[in-house]
Amino acid sequence: DGGITQSPKYLFRKEGQNVTLSCEQNLNHDAMYWYRQDPGQGLRLIYYSQIVNDFQKGDIAEGYSVSREKKESFPLTVTSAQKNPTAFYLCASSMIGSHEQYFGPGTRLTVT
Amino acid sequence: QQPVQSPQAVILREGEDAVINCSSSKALYSVHWYRQKHGEAPVFLMILLKGGEQKGHEKISASFNEKKQQSSLYLTASQLSYSGTYFCGGQAKGGSEKLVFGKGTKLTVNP
Numbered sequence: 001d002g003g004i005t006q007s008p009k010y011l012f013r014k015e016g017q018n019v020t021l022s023c024e025q026n027l028n029h030d031a032m033y034w035y036r037q038d039p040g041q042g043l044r045l046i047y048y049s050q051i052v053n054d055f056q057k058g059d060i061a062e063g064y065s066v067s068r069e070k071k072e073s074f075p076l077t078v079t080s081a082q083k084n085p086t087a088f089y090l091c092a093s094s095m096i097g098s099h100e101q102y103f104g105p106g107t108r109l110t111v112t
Numbered sequence: 113q114q115p116v117q118s119p120q121a122v123i124l125r126e127g128e129d130a131v132i133n134c135s136s137s138k139a140l141y142s143v144h145w146y147r148q149k150h151g152e153a154p155v156f157l158m159i160l161l162k163g164g165e166q167k168g169h170e171k172i173s174a175s176f177n178e179k180k181q182q183s184s185l186y187l188t189a190s191q192l193s194y195s196g197t198y199f200c201g202g203q204a205k206g207g208s209e210k211l212v213f214g215k216g217t218k219l220t221v222n223p
Contacts, residue, residue: 031209042114042199042215043154050209058210090153096209100144101201103153 002027004104006091011109013085021076021107023091030096032074036060037088037106046089049074050096078109085111113137115202117214124190124221132185132217134200143176143183144201144211147194154199157185190221 004025013019025032034046045058049068063082068074074093078085088108092101115136122130134143142161146154158169160176160183171188187194197218201211 033210035213040215043201043213045210045212048210056208056210059212094209100156100159101146101211102156105153 004091004093004102006089006104006107008107009105011107013109013111015111016080017111018080019078019085019109019111021078021089021091021109023074023076023104025072025074025091025093025102025104027093027102028071029093029102030071031094032068033092033094033101034058034064034066034074034076035090035092037090043090046076078111085109114212115200115214117198117200117217119217120215121218122220124219126192126221126223127189128221130187130190130219132187132198132200132219134183134185134202134214136181136202138181138202138212139205140176140178140181140202141205142203143174144203145174145183145185146199146201146213147196148199148216149196157198187219190219192221192223195219195221 007022031050033048035043044060047066049055065077090106091104094101115134118133144159145157148154174185176183197216199213199216201213
């Protein structure tokens with residue numbers, strides 16, 4: 001079955017630690033995205049990538065980093081510089097050219 | 113800048129109709145609509161690519177007025193399964209693949 005996987009589903013970290021969220025897709029999509037979701041805020045774009053080894057900042061990139069070494073993988077690192085990292089993180093992918101985005105199940109990160 | 117969705121929340125009885133609006137201050141190339149149930153990932157509903165375009169699937173349809181940069185989602189004869197939060201996402205003209213999503217409209221359908 002084709003789809004997007006994110007792991008883990010729930011993640012707990014202490015303040016000051018970096019943490020990496022996994023996102024893998026087997027849909028052969030070129031574009032991948034990371035969103036952050038907070039209650040009442042909708043989906044806010046952190047980073048996106050349209051091709052391997054290239055990515056662009058979204059609207060709220062500060063405190064986050066990404067890599068795109070393989071087409072199917074787009075991991076997100078939440079660094080200690082992110083002031084309020086507790087949130088629901090969603091990864092998505094799509095074909096290039098105004099196509100629907102497919103979302104993974106999300107990772108709920110709690111930092112205390 | 114995020115598209116503005118209205119209303120923020122709506123409560124219906126099964127069988128009633130609803131309209132959700134999405135307005136953008138930027139010129140849009142396309143508008144996407146998604147539905148998210150609590151604790152789950154958003155699910156794609158439809159894309160509107162051209163001004164004046166209307167699309168529909170069963171009892172959910174949408175329109176896109178390019179002049180006003182507004183899109184509306186129409187839910188007809190609502191079912192319990194329509195409950196969830198609806199998001200519009202705008203793709204700006206200029207070539208980027210990224211979407212900017214509105215804050216969402218929470219729809220509750222009661223029996």
